[in-house]
Amino acid sequence: MSLTGKTAVVTGAAMGIGRAVTELLLQHGAKVALLDVNETAGKSLVEVLDKLYGRERTLFLSCDVESEEQIKAAFLKAAETFGGIDILFNNAGVLNEDRWERTVSINLMGVIRGSYAALEHMSKLSGGRGGVIINTSSLAGLGPLPSCPVYTATKHAVVGFTRAMAAASVASGYGVRFNALCPGFVQTDLFSAIESNLGRFAHLAAATQQLAEHFGLVGMCDVAEAALDMVTDETKNGEVFLVSPKRKEYVNFPSFVQ
Ligand SMILES: NC(=O)C1=CN([C@@H]2O[C@H](COP(=O)(O)OP(=O)(O)OC[C@H]3O[C@@H](n4cnc5c(N)ncnc54)[C@H](O)[C@@H]3O)[C@@H](O)[C@H]2O)C=CC1
């Protein structure tokens, strides 16, 4: 799948992994609607991107993925501006074990809200032209992090939701692929703020720091390239891409259907 002329929506696009994916999508010819709750960061990034790629290929929309209303409005504006939506990257996420309901609302419910709102524009059953949705999970979506059980739960749930939606899409004829991205530790603001966000598990911060040292940091470019692979390879549906310093691979899950 060529990205030239395609329209992508990226949530949490203003910083970190979302910014890296946004820039890679633009480099490959896509138009990108950048959605983020951080208006200052979003607007200053778009100023930079406009100089590199032209004003007609980017659009910043202030959007809190905790709000279905804001998601729907942003997706409608993106579709009206660029003539439809082909790619959605549900990337916005936080790690906060103290404010754990908000963590669930953003990391899991935000992915569900975004996926369902995007299908209104992307599904072939509702006049869309199909496409692909990439949901950002984590290596913590494949194995537990004792220092952040709620974050772990949201990321495991994103994997399960993505794989189920991939099957539902085939069975329903949406024409929309669903894949999950599972990065290891990446040097971003989220990663930098871990120790102050572990809440009742703050006493486990050292163990998590040791785990990060054990795994090492994965490069932002490697993460973005993995996301791009799941976008452009039209054979990928229901796939989970693990990206850590030592492993860049699609995960094989056991089948329990006898
Ligand atoms: N940094 C890491 O080690 C890893 C991060 N991830 C995941 O990658 C995704 C991006 O995280 P990072 O780039 O590391 O974090 P980051 O903190 O650098 O960027 C997150 C972006 O999401 C935005 N955001 C936060 N809450 C939002 C909301 N309610 N609505 C809209 N935008 C919102 C922030 O303003 C920010 O621009 C998250 O889902 C995170 O769980 C996954 C694996 C590893």
Ligand SMILES: CC/C=C\CC(=O)/C=C/C=C\C=C\C=C\[C@@H](O)[C@@H](O)C/C=C\CCC(=O)O
């Ligand atoms: C703390 C989260 C930091 C950044 C966000 C993120 O999603 C990063 C995830 C990176 C790696 C996750 C690794 C998960 C590993 C698990 O499968 C188990 O191997 C960990 C088991 C024990 C951890 C030891 C401990 O923390 O006590």
